[in-house]
Amino acid sequence: MSWACILLPRLALDGVLRRHPHPERPLVLVTGPAQKRVLAAVNPAAERVGLRAGQALAAAHALVSEFATVEYDVDEVTRWRDFLAAWAYRYSSQVTTAFEDAIVLEIGASLRLFGPWPRFERQLHEDLDALGFSHRIALAPNPRAAWVLAGMHDGLALAQPSTLATALNRVPVSQARLDAKTARALHAMGLRRLGQLFVAPRASLAQRFGMGLLQHLDRMRGDAPDPFDLYRPPDRFDLRLELPYDIEHSQALLFPMRRAIADLGAFLAGRDGGVQRFVLHLEHEGHPNTEIAVGMLSAEREPSLLFDLARGRLEQARIPAPVRGLRLVAEELPPFVPAGRELFDERSSQSMPWSTLRERLRARLGDDAVYALAPADDHRPEQAWRRTSLPVATKSPVEAAPRPTWLLQRPIPLRDGGSRIVAGPERVESGWWDGGDVRRDYYVLETGSGQRAWAYRGVGEIDTPFMLHGWFA
């Protein structure tokens, strides 16, 4: 067997740079708790101006006035690694992500298809370059050796066990993928190359460093089996439909879309789950894809509902060019909780649950068109309420001050000569921090026609007209 190791020394950074508008400017990944931020990785431009991985962010700021910072995201790294494993999967059925910073794949069985090795290797390089991931590749008779050697330099290909032994002898302990503590200890003992370890008494090594070290060395030389999990493609729904001809109207898309959604429904039913969000990709010729995301507040799986929602979104979408293909991707697949049904369901077939109605309205009118009101914590009447997407369970209102049920959109002069002051002034002076400072004396007034009005004057004003701000019911 032959194993190729693709080492990905800057996976996190490459993942970020792929989508960054200015990858050529200094950029660093930052990690660590708020008080002790450190640079996790730096791009070449940042390195040129003197930034280094491991530096404190504060120190970096002291050194360089301008650079972009992006949060280091472990999950993102995992995603990119899985993405690359999926890519590698097309070249081999034995792919593993078990080795840190690396994708390792068995290539012996694939050589007939992609080989010989130098060509196969070139293919891998080309793919990875195109994808934008810096990497090194090494080949060895066992995966662990390939992993260690890839760390040494790019392009090593040792097919024979004998040449492998020679190469491993020369590997510095600091680069032998030992745990950091062991590597430091060995260095402090003057044991600097693997060759020295290979000839050292095994019992002495085991006593000092445990069996783990011997195991690592044995597996590296292929003297012991190296069990690890192989990569498996993930659970997600991704369906692409090539259309027989270019479609220009959304109406005509409904048919293929219904089919795709039906397949999704079947898939969901098969795994007994629901979908929270899915994306329709409309593929155009010579034009970037149009993406239409369909999100729901709770997981659903009923195809007719999903179709209704998707249709609503599709009708709103602008389609810039004829559609060549259609792809449906669903990744948020949470468990499905069906709505409670009574044994004798009394609802007529026309009625639908409130939440379903809400979803349909949102789908038809847009997310922003449907909202609820909630109180907000602010002394200024204009700021004392806010919009929310979901009705909020309000706490018992501790509102001591009387507030009108109808607040005018904006205050207007009160045109009523015969008003009588019922209560006030209540002074509101607040909001200096966002530039919306108000200083008003509010009064409850009874107008000549007997209505209760809420109106104010600016603090210190005497003869100015009242500004009407609301009506009491």
Add this chain to the structure above:
Amino acid sequence: MRNSIGDHSPPPQPSPAARGREHAPDYAELHCLSDFSFGRGASNAAELFERAQRQGYTALAITDECSLAGIVRGLEASRATGLRMIVGSEVTLDADGDSPLKLVLLVETREGYSNLCKLITRGRRRSSKGEYRLTREDLVDGLPGLLALWIPDARMSRQDGAWLKRHFDGRLWLAVELHRGPDDARRLQELEALAASLGIPAVASGDVHMHARSRRALQDTMTAIRHRTTIASAGKRLFPNGERHLRTRRALSAIHPRHLLDETLRIAERCRFSLDTDLGYEYPHELVPDGHTPQSWLRELVERGVRERWPEGESMEARELIEKELALIHRKQYEPYFLTVHDIVRHAKSLDILCQGRGSAANSVVCYTLGVTSIDPARMGLLFERFLSDERNEPPDIDIDFEHERREEIIQYIYERYGRDRAAIAATVIRYRTRSAVRDVGRVLGLPEDQLAQLSRSTSAWSTDTPTSERLREYGFDPDSPLIRRLVMLVGELLGKPRHLSQHVGGFVISEHPLHTLVPVENAAMDERTIIQWDKDDLDTMKLLKVDVLALGMLTCVRKALDLVRRHRGRDYTMATLPPEDPATYRMIQRGEVIGVFQIESRAQMAMLPRLKPECFYDLVIEVAIVRPGPIQGGMIHPYLRRRQGLEPVDYPSDALREVLKRTLGVPLFQEQVMRIAMVAADYSPGDADRLRRDMAAWKRRGGLESHRDKLFAGMRKNGYDEAFAERIFEQIKGFGDYGFPESHAASFALVTYASSWIKCHEPAAFSCALLNSLPMGFYLPPQLVADARRHGIEVRPVDVRYSDWDCTLEAGTEDAGEGGEPPLALRLGMRLINGLQQKVAERISAARASGAFLELDDLVARADLDRGSVDRLAEAGALRGLAGHRHRARWQSAATEKQLPLFAAANAVDARSASEPRIAIPPPSASEDTRADYASIGLTLGAHPVGLIRRALQQRRYRSARELAQWPDKRNARYAGLVILRQRPQTASGVTFMTLEDETGMVNVVVWAQVAERQRRVFLESQLLAVEGRMESAEGSQHLIATRLEDLSSLLGGVATVSRDFR
């Protein structure tokens, strides 16, 4: 955002607008928080009193929440404005089953004051620092002497009112606090009805949180800070408006019926207690044995001291001074204070803890005879001014320094001796500085963490100014954006505001009667520490005496050095009996060989020594005082130096000032001299001079020197002094600011300087050893101290488990004694230098060794019961060299010492500890590897100096050594490279940084000007091994390399981890 001060809206009912202020009814504010209600009050006492006085209030109560920390400031403001202060406190009782209850307690009588102190103490002592907890239970004795204002919450509970009435019958009011709420008219009606139904009077009060409405933004900001939220999301926790300020009487009368305002006057009339009256503070009495009075007992102790200090009889002069001082002490009744200080010092001596007093009263003959100080005023040729004066009503001031490692023993002794009731530490008011203000304001304005960090970088840590536009722009903020403008404005207002109380470094207040009858006591952050709510300025104002129990590292070092001299030389010295005025010691000081010596080892000091050439004790006193920000800013150093060197004639502005200035060649250097000048030249009274001293210390915080300027100039002009002299004196007064150095302190410090110099000169090995065992302290780290010792010919031996203890020790040297001299001692480094090794491990090794030398590594491990981590650290330090060979082999062996786990049974087939373990080829470390390991483990090397190892590479780059530079011609360009061991930027030196660089041949002083540092900021800040191109400048024996270009050569070191001391 700013509002006009004191505006008000028209009353709801039309009223004659012409009604003038003079017709407004009188009013006394009874509920007012100052900024000592942390996070609530937005104005300080001075602002509150000034405004209240301008509004024509009759009296003002300061009622901080469960605290009297602000009342002394209140008292001062009250004196300044002539407006009467009522002492009080707002407390909220914990719900505790019932509902919470909010009260304002006002002091009616002295007894009431005591009861309030007691109540606050009780509430504070049972909670953690900064909090309090009081319940109804605490009020059941009715708190005699206190009046209570009840501030009902929204429930207006009749029950609560009835409960309060039971306990405060005849002393309870219902407070009506109206702040333009939704319906004040109705609220007023309901409150009055409640009061009537309870049969108690109602009274108006203001719940004042700021002096003027314009503080509204700051008050909101403080509220958000207190709730740890942003202002935008603080919502209803902010006050709805700015009404909680000292409103005009006209505004108040528009809201309140007349009788509610009149009631405030009746209450104010009842609260006649004033802090101005004597609180009855007394010093502890118990130090006087039966049959003695304090006077006779102090006399007795002084006479005993006289016999000890002058076995062959005191001089006439000394006797005369003693009698004069004793008489004065008696007139002031300060005997108990001196007896207390004596008792503390006596106790320290019985524990063999070295201590020394300083301060104006410490340098008296009485203190010399009592053993408080070792300065013999007669012997040192010092004639102290009268240390206390009749007219100057200033309490005696004695600070006592103790060995830093053992001060805690003294603190515990004081607590034990007087009890926690009667002894407590003074508070220190921690105030907002730029950085903390920027952080807190930025946070509540909603800036994210990383921008906050960036913002605080734009300010220096200890600055007390608002950040400048240039700095803000430099750090990427737009100073003109509304957010940053708001931030700068609020930071400006928050600066200097108290944040919390902390403990003073060592100021103890001790009292005959329980302290909580005088001032509330609360918990400090440290367990088992209690502080009073007043700081040292407050104590001064209130005339409470304090003893400063301070920690001084050099005393530890001197005591340890004298112990070593006793053990190895058999000579028994104390600080007082070291040979005085030793010429060899002064010669050493003049050469500037003072690394490690107390107070004169800083770069600036060291550079001054060869020019100042101190040759007697008083010269040291001047040296200690002169190289400080005060005299430097006042421009006093160079005139003094020129006169001392005879380059400029010594003259005096007048004959009268000759007396004041003759010891310092006509140049005022000391705080005392400035005060004397003000008295002699500008006709200040002793009281004025004392005020000047205090204002000098506080002007940066509070301002207030301008009035002195006018007064000084006028006085000096009248007495015929020229403008330039007056200007110089005034500049120096400003310079003295925070750093003013009194001669009395300088003299005490100089004595420690002399003692440490003498020991370094005559017993250098003992000095180095003691210094290493007293670290951390001073300017230098172990590598410089060891290098300095070796340069002076002391043999330094490495850390070795066969010989080393935890501390460094002295051993017999290998060289023979020189002609007639004593045999040299060698310095054995201690295990305390080993990075990460625990003291108890080292002690186990010493103990095991006492029963026989170690045979091999296993023997050591078994007998000293060492864990693997410790063995590793010993191996890494090279301390196992005698047992296990070189470092690599020691590490290999130490790795096998772990207690064996059953899991590894297979590996145990071969017993690795036995000699039968197969040998393995382990290469020895190279010289540079050894150096690197030495630095990593013990921070220094006795082997090759890291720079020595790369000397060839430096030569190729044409860099010289320190030895070559020492012979370098003046004003010539030079190239030098060395390890950076010190970066220092004196506050006064306008951007210049002093660096000390070191190589295998010695040290070089480098001066880096601001523009070079800025241009090469990274190299300047980060280099371990720094190359400098520049010009040599030498002046009177001291040499500097003025840098023009820097280069970072650290990579040449190959990973040696050296450390420098930067910007301490």
